[in-house]
Amino acid sequence: MKPDMKRAIFPGSFDPLTMGHLDIIERSTSLFDELVIAVLNNPDKNPMFSPEERCEMIEEVLADFNSGDCRLVVESFSGLLVNYVKSKNATSIIRGIRAVSDYEYERRMALMNKRLAPEIETVFLMASEEYSYVSSRLLKQVFLLDGRVDGLVPKLIVDRLRSKNGG
Ligand SMILES: Nc1ncnc2c1ncn2[C@@H]1O[C@H](COP(=O)(O)OP(=O)(O)OP(=O)(O)O)[C@@H](O)[C@H]1O
Ligand SMILES: [Mg+2]
Structure with a gap:
């Protein structure tokens, strides 16, 4: 990586990727030279998809995605986020804010991360x-109760939700 290149990390569970995530990814590509979509390995959250499955789905969705001059990378991580960000020589963490409910949690995380890694x-x-209003959690709830989630996740993810849950 060239020294003036700006690399950002977009961390999350992505269980699974939604159009909301994709929107944040798309908008971030105009701000950075490289964007790493970092899938949190969080077995304690009892995810529907394994980290490997989540990464693979995101890669497949992004395969026909025009990210312009921004390089897109997908990988999983575990442990303290700022340590991972430092290990990637990244300058920024990207987060999306949907509502006041996100804000309070994100405020605490951002301030803690600032304390741990001011740079x-x-x-x-x-x-x-x-x-x-879209979250992975709400989407999975609706899907498992036979509600329509088309348009809120990429088509490929709808298929994967179906095959994961018995057709
Ligand atoms: N619809 C959305 N619009 C904008 N940002 C979003 C949206 N959904 C998630 N994000 C952001 O993406 C990042 C990763 O979030 P995360 O993986 O927890 O997704 P989530 O939809 O909140 O999943 P969960 O319901 O499991 O918590 C967070 O910064 C979150 O605010
Ligand atoms: Mg969330």
């Missing part, structure tokens, strides 16, 4: 209005 900046992007 790393957290960059907040306001959720786009059309997806501001």
Whole structure:
């Protein structure tokens, strides 16, 4: 990586990737030279998809995604976020804010991360209005109760939700 290159980390569970996540990814590509979508390995959260499955789905979705001059990387991580960010020589953490409920949690995390690693900046992007109510958790709830989630996740993810849950 060239010394003036700006690399950002977009961390999350992505269980699974939603259009809300994709919107944040798309908008971040115009701000950075490289964006690492970092899938948290969080077995305690009892995820529907393994970290490997989540990474693979994101890669597949991003395969036909025009990210312009920004390089997109997908990988999983575990442990303290700032340690991971430092290990990648990244300058920024990207987070999306949907509502006041996100804000309070994100404020605490950003301030703690600032204390742990003052050189790393957290960059907040306001959720786009059309997806501001979408979360992976709500989406999975609706899907498991046979509700329609088309349009809120990429088509490929709808298929993977179906095959994961018995057709
Ligand atoms: N619809 C959305 N619009 C904008 N940002 C979003 C959206 N959904 C998630 N994000 C952001 O993406 C990042 C990763 O979030 P995360 O993986 O926890 O997704 P989530 O949808 O909140 O999942 P969960 O329901 O499991 O918590 C966070 O910064 C979160 O605020
Ligand atoms: Mg969340």
